Amino acid sequence: MGLVLYNSLNxxxxxxxxxxxxxxxLYACGPTVYNFVHIGNARPAVAFDTLYRVLRSLYSNVVYARNITDIDDKIINASKDLGEEINVISNRYSEAYFKDMAALNTLQxxxxxxxxxHIPEMIRMVETLIEKGHAYAADTEIADQKGHVLFAVQSMPDYGQLSGRSLEDMLAGARVEVASYKKYAGDFVLWKPSSDSEPGWYSPWGRGRPGWHLECSAMIKKHLGDTIDIHAGGQDLIFPHHENEIAQSCCANNGKALANYWLHNGFINIDGEKMSKSLGNFRLVNDLLQQYPGEVLRYVILSSHYRSEQNxxxxxxxxxxxSMDSLYGFIRGIDSVEPLLNRDGAGYQALLDDLNTPVAISExxxxxxEVNxxxxxxxxxxxxxxxxxxxILGLLQQDPEQWFTQGRGGDEISAQEIEALIQQRHEAKQNKDYAGADAIRQQLLDxxxxxxxxxxxxQWRRS
Ligand SMILES: [Zn+2]
Incomplete structure (x- = not known):
């Protein structure tokens, strides 16, 4: 069987x-870098990393792009709250993101x-949209409203094709900012003005900054082309983010489709509840990595199908x-050999069937x-x-010895202390002090x- 994917578009x-x-x-929407990412941000990174690995097993040249949103109101607000420069914040958290994702064995x-x-590319795209009658600069002299450029959703007859909802339904279900500078309530911001204290770039509409949706459209066009094969992201991005990316790109590029396949991963719930600010139940990847190896997080994410809701x-x-201990325990006891992908094997075939990772793991x-x-x-x-x-699942990537000797969170005895005690026990045995040797074994077991x-x-391992 060849690769089959569930396409959100149809x-x-x-x-x-x-x-x-x-x-x-392949393009996946990346994080807005104003804080450490939570486990909900790790899920698309791991799911689409697995897709990237599968694509690379099928095609010799796969170009995977995942952006960093380093200009956004959330970053500006964090900068005000923390009293730090915007680029200090965005550098810190983009670096943390790369580090966290590497710990989850995602390929760069x-x-x-x-x-x-990519600001010049974004400005160029806004100009094109205005020229083609799909966007307009707000017609106002009011100071904080002047300098907005909006996309006119009614100029696009099939706006809403991805979410499959009518404009009226979408407006009813979403928080749409009603503003006097908009000709229609559903019109969304392409460019907005920046105050003197906010970061901004000079544009034909004054000093300002891009809207979030515009960033992805402009970067995709520049690096991957007008139409790409696969666009991926979290299910929560379907509306408005992806719908608006489609509107911008399609209208700027003479009606060409932005992506032929749209993939969306499901939500992650925490202990049966939705992750939300009000519940304060965000689980930061950075915190979890203090307690668990990254491969355990990856294993958990892959143990559910990417489209299903995960608890x-x-x-x-x-x-x-x-589970990972039992797999590592198994490979610790066998001679290592060069890995070979069995393309007819049930595990690989399951991955080709819309990334059925739970079946691949059971394989x-x-x-x-079977080895036994x-x-x-x-x-x-x-x-x-x-x-x-x-x-291809990105699992079992460590040396088994390293796996069993790594820290398990908490105040635990260090590897050096363990090695020293093993040496003492060895010496005790040589001196026929078997009671002493047993005491050390028990001390370590405790x-x-x-x-x-x-x-x-x-050999030793933590239990
Ligand atoms: Zn995006």
Missing amino acids: RKKQAFTPLDPQRVT PDLAPYATQ FSKDLLDSAWR LYRLTK QVSGKEQQDKIAELMGLAD QGVVLEDSRDGT
Whole structure:
């Protein structure tokens, strides 16, 4: 089977056919960098990283771009609250984002364009939209309203194609700012004025800054082209963000589609409740990484299908950690071999079927059982298949020794202290002080460290 993807545009699974198999293009909306990201931001990064890996297994040249929104009212507000320069905040949190995502084993996208480095392209797109009659500068002399440029949604007959709702429905369900400078309440901002204390760029409409939706449209056009293969993002972005990206790009590019396939991941709930500011239940990736290895977070995210709603809890994280321990425990006991992707294997086939990662993960376990049932060359092949499937899922990427000796959160005994105690125990044994050696073993066990003696020496792991 070839790759099949669920396309939000027509709400069904479709065989994936790229425009140009020599250059497959994927764009995912990245974070607005004003704080550490939460687990809800990690889900698209992990899901679409897996898509990127699958695409790379099929095509020789895949260009994956994920932007950084480094100009936005949220960043401006954070700057006022913290009394720090905007670029200090956006640098700090974009770096933190890259670091957090690397801990989740996401590959670096080919391109990570920053919005502030594409202002001329954005201004050019607004000019084009005005020339073509799809946008207008607000006709007002009122100081804080002057300098707005708006997209006229009624100028686009099929506005709303992605969310599949009429303009009236969309307006009723969304918080749309009613402002006197708008000709129609649904018109959205392409460009807005900046006060002297706010960051701004000179434009034909005065000093100002771009609207959020415009950033993605301009960066996609510049780096990937007028029409791309796949545009991805969280389900919450369908309206208004993606709908408006389509409107801008399609109208600026003579009616050309922005993307042929639209992929959206579902929400993450925390302990059965929606993540929200009022509940204060955001789980920051940075905090979770103090307590769990990144691969455990990745495993949790991939254990649900990307389109389904996912419930996040401590129990789920702890059980994912035990699952990863059992997989690492298995590969620790076998000789390593070069990974090989089995394209006919049930795990890879599941990934081709709209990224069915839960099935692919269950195949990892089935393969461990199969490895044990065969021997010799056949066994080597099974191990290679197991590791090939793990690679495309971005799991089992650590050395097993490293996995079992890494910290497990909290005030725990350090690896150096453990090694020192193992050495003391070894010496005790050599001196035939078996009671002393046993006491050290028990002392370590009490601190959650299990020793395993073999002919090659003593290995340890945290339990
Ligand atoms: Zn976007």
